[in-house]
Amino acid sequence: MAKIDVLLPVKNGVAYLAEAIDSIINQNFSDWRLIVLDHGSTDGSYEMALDYAKADQRIVVFQFLDAVGLSGLLNKGLELCQCDFVMRHDADDVAFPDRMEKSLAAFARHPHIDVIGGHALKIDGAGKETGLIKVPTDIARLQAAFFFKNPIIHPTVMMRFSTIQALAMRYGIDFINLLPESEQLVVNGLAEDYYLFGQLGVLGKCLNIDEVLIKYRWHGNNVGATKFLDQISLSIKISRYLAASFSARHSIERFDPAPFCTYGGTVLEIVPNVSHHDLAGRFNKMSDTLSCVLGKSNGLSRELAYRKVLSTRHTLCMLIKYMFFTLKNSRELDEWYAVKNWVTRKIKRRQFVSVELLDQ
Incomplete structure (x- = not known):
């Protein structure tokens, strides 16, 4: 053997x-x-x-x-x-x-x-x-x-x-x-x-x-x-499955990670009836949940800080937030690629990948 x-x-x-x-x-x-x-x-x-x-x-x-x-x-x-x-x-x-x-x-x-x-x-x-x-x-x-x-x-x-x-x-x-x-x-x-x-x-x-x-x-x-x-469509299902499993394991209320995901450098578009304010509220709820269960650490704080950048879908705001994020955190190419890809797609007005948000 x-x-x-x-x-x-x-x-x-x-x-x-x-x-x-x-x-x-x-x-x-x-x-x-x-x-x-x-x-x-x-x-x-x-x-x-x-x-x-x-x-x-x-x-x-x-x-x-x-x-x-x-x-x-x-x-x-x-x-x-x-x-x-x-x-x-x-x-x-x-x-x-x-x-x-x-x-x-x-x-x-x-x-x-x-x-x-x-x-x-x-x-x-x-x-x-x-x-x-x-x-x-x-x-x-x-x-x-x-x-x-x-x-x-x-x-x-x-x-x-x-x-x-x-x-x-x-x-x-x-x-x-x-x-x-x-x-x-x-x-x-x-x-x-x-x-x-x-x-x-x-x-x-x-x-x-x-x-x-x-x-x-x-x-x-x-x-x-x-x-x-x-692959993106399937990855959305897996992300939600993992979040639901995590919530079940720790006996906490479920959260939806999909709007903050970056599969293959792609930021998902939110459906029209979900406001940016609502998306920010969903992020804060998710962030509080993860911090409570996993405990505060520099690594977790960094991950959540980047996902917070994505909690806005206003192109200029996302770009500015990302710039401030890089002042405090090391730059990683896949993170920059996701932001750049969003900005490029928005400017060219290409079709976005949409995701239905779960009722929370």
């Missing part, structure tokens, strides 16, 4: 697969098993993975033609695991050589944490560096951030396998069972990682370390690029 089982799903990813597998082989830490999960590739990916398996006995390859979506494929992989930790890796990303070492060291420092993620260096299809994707590293801020977006980069993650077994964790299903069955979701794709890690976030079991763990390849075939609106 290896200490780490690496789950690598692939479907027609031959263009980058060799680089992805090589980055696992070249890890400084050697006690691992790479489980390649092929989803019916027709471009030679399956055959390439088999060639790697012949050359390195730590690599095994399985083909699951009947798996339902990425959730189903990853769940097939979880059933194959026999390890202390499960690590995720994508067929088009590149792990830095010390990725495993850094994640294991973080688990040793934080024995109560079950999921470790980190930052990612963004690259394009040709491997050119295009920016740094930073994630929240403060635990309280991270727990709050789950209500507004997915604050964990899926292919940077390592998970404690004993917790996966204890909670019967699987992608796409509700495994924390804090809500009645009628309110539970089934997520077969598009945001299966957000659904899984968000549930653990509700339990306070996730942490991002202040380390760059992978090169994250962003190209035209990424799900976020090809099915953007569908």
